[in-house]
Amino acid sequence: MIKTRLIAVIILRDGQVVQSVQFQHTNVIHYDAIHAIETFNRWSVDEIVFLDVSRNDQGRAQFRSIVERVSETCFVPLSVGGWICDEDYARALLNSGADKLVVNTILHSNPKLVTSLADRFGKQCIVASIDFTRASGQARVAVDRGRQVLPSTPVDWAIKAQALGAGEIFLNCIEHDGKRQGYETETLKAVCEAVEIPVIAFGGVFRWKHLFKGVEAGADAVAAANIFHYTEHSTKHAKRYLAGEGVRVRKEGLI
Amino acid sequence: MKAATAIVDYGCGNIRSLLNAFRVNDGEAALVTDPEHLMQYQKIVLPGVGAFGAAMEMLLKTGFMESLNDFKKTGKPVLGICLGMQLMCTRSDEVPSDSRVDSLDGLNWIEAEVRHIGKNLSTPVKVPHMGWNELRFKKNSALFEGVENAADVYFVHSHAVHCAHEEDILTSSVYGAEFVSSFARDNIFGMQFHPEKSHKVGLRIIDNFLRMAT
Numbered sequence: 001m002i003k004t005r006l007i008a009v010i011i012l013r014d015g016q017v018v019q020s021v022q023f024q025h026t027n028v029i030h031y032d033a034i035h036a037i038e039t040f041n042r043w044s045v046d047e048i049v050f051l052d053v054s055r056n057d058q059g060r061a062q063f064r065s066i067v068e069r070v071s072e073t074c075f076v077p078l079s080v081g082g083w084i085c086d087e088d089y090a091r092a093l094l095n096s097g098a099d100k101l102v103v104n105t106i107l108h109s110n111p112k113l114v115t116s117l118a119d120r121f122g123k124q125c126i127v128a129s130i131d132f133t134r135a136s137g138q139a140r141v142a143v144d145r146g147r148q149v150l151p152s153t154p155v156d157w158a159i160k161a162q163a164l165g166a167g168e169i170f171l172n173c174i175e176h177d178g179k180r181q182g183y184e185t186e187t188l189k190a191v192c193e194a195v196e197i198p199v200i201a202f203g204g205v206f207r208w209k210h211l212f213k214g215v216e217a218g219a220d221a222v223a224a225a226n227i228f229h230y231t232e233h234s235t236k237h238a239k240r241y242l243a244g245e246g247v248r249v250r251k252e253g254l255i
Numbered sequence: 256m257k258a259a260t261a262i263v264d265y266g267c268g269n270i271r272s273l274l275n276a277f278r279v280n281d282g283e284a285a286l287v288t289d290p291e292h293l294m295q296y297q298k299i300v301l302p303g304v305g306a307f308g309a310a311m312e313m314l315l316k317t318g319f320m321e322s323l324n325d326f327k328k329t330g331k332p333v334l335g336i337c338l339g340m341q342l343m344c345t346r347s348d349e350v351p352s353d354s355r356v357d358s359l360d361g362l363n364w365i366e367a368e369v370r371h372i373g374k375n376l377s378t379p380v381k382v383p384h385m386g387w388n389e390l391r392f393k394k395n396s397a398l399f400e401g402v403e404n405a406a407d408v409y410f411v412h413s414h415a416v417h418c419a420h421e422e423d424i425l426t427s428s429v430y431g432a433e434f435v436s437s438f439a440r441d442n443i444f445g446m447q448f449h450p451e452k453s454h455k456v457g458l459r460i461i462d463n464f465l466r467m468a469t
Binding site for chain 1: 306430
């Protein structure tokens with residue numbers, strides 16, 4: 001039987017690991033990306049997602065070189081994203097050691113590119129990141145790091161992403177991001193039921209039971225960022241909690 | 256003693272992480288793009304990501320098909336990973352959507368069929384099979400020395416191998432149905448999972464392969 005994956009998300013701005021709260025990235029967490037990856041690798045986290053949230057695309061070369069360095073010590077799947085808007089950069093990231101590409105804004109601005117990336121590198125390589133907001137009450141998709149709200153619902157967007165060739169969905173609610181209240185499980189559940197590809201829940205984890213709520217909603221993988229940076233062996237404690245709730249997790253990395 | 260290992264670079268897939276993993280613990284590994292250089296190596300890794308037909312075409316076009324067949328005859332170890340394992344099989348039902356045939360021929364080093372994971376399942380599963388799953392040992396192999404039965408390894412695939420001969424199967428795994436997650440015959444080895452992404456267990460398997468006598 002396949003295991004529920006526990007994923008550590010590392011958010012980078014201009015080369016530094018930052019905290020994300022409702023898509024604002026003001027707090028720098030005090031160590032570099034290499035240290036973060038090595039720590040999560042040592043704790044046997046199941047997978048790592050590495051996102052560049054820099055304000056512009058000027059930092060792409062720097063991000064790429066960080067990917068190159070971290071991939072040398074990362075022996076679990078490494079997904080990378082942020083500012084992927086052309087095939088050359090996508091290829092450069094893969095050649096630097098990334099295993100999967102996380103795409104977000106191009107699902108809106110250049111959907112054909114998503115399909116051509118899937119054709120070129122395989123669907124398993126394409127993770128569709130879907131951010132949504134409930135600012136108006138209803139769940140609506142937002143792109144461009146949350147700045148542009150679209151009329152589409154996350155469910156429609158996930159179905160569209162799957163049709164374009166995405167192999168996975170990475171779902172995040174802007175109002176829940178960094179707010180310590182757990183995932184927005186209503187939309188999560190609806191998305192999980194609507195698509196056939198794996199769904200990764202993200203945004204808002206502060207208690208281990210939040211991870212379990214994600215699993216209950218149907219997520220194939222549960223992800224968190226900020227919380228994993230704060231305590232020693234955090235991912236191991238998280239895994240132990242999930243195992244205690246009867247979730248099938250990978251044995252390595254349990255406390 | 257670890258022998259120099261060639262990682263076949265025939266244009267199919269991202270092999271940087273493979274190279275990184277084979278270089279851990281002082282492994283000596285190189286990406287090889289020229290088929291004429293293969294014979295200089297003691298071991299070969301045949302990776303692969305993407306579609307079966309496209310990969311077979313690339314092997315033919317680059318000239319690797321011939322040199323791989325020559326290398327195989329030397330008796331030195333060859334390890335196929337993921338699609339690389341599938342290419343070693345007799346045939347695959349993974350055909351382009353506009354194809355008129357219902358299967359494509361592989362290298363036929365191991366008598367085995369590659370079939371879509373979702374085929375003939377009473378309870379459907381999500382495809383691809385993506386994530387950590389267990390190895391069930393069927394046979395002892397130096398490849399799995401120091402690895403426990405039911406160890407978790409990382410899989411990403413939509414098609415799976417089914418061997419004609421039980422004795423070729425090293426491990427099986429279950430996703431929807433049971434499939435062959437690794438096989439061996441003489442100097443031929445194949446793994447459906449990604450050892451380079453399977454953390455400590457995967458690195459141990461790679462180390463075992465590198466230490467294998469040639």
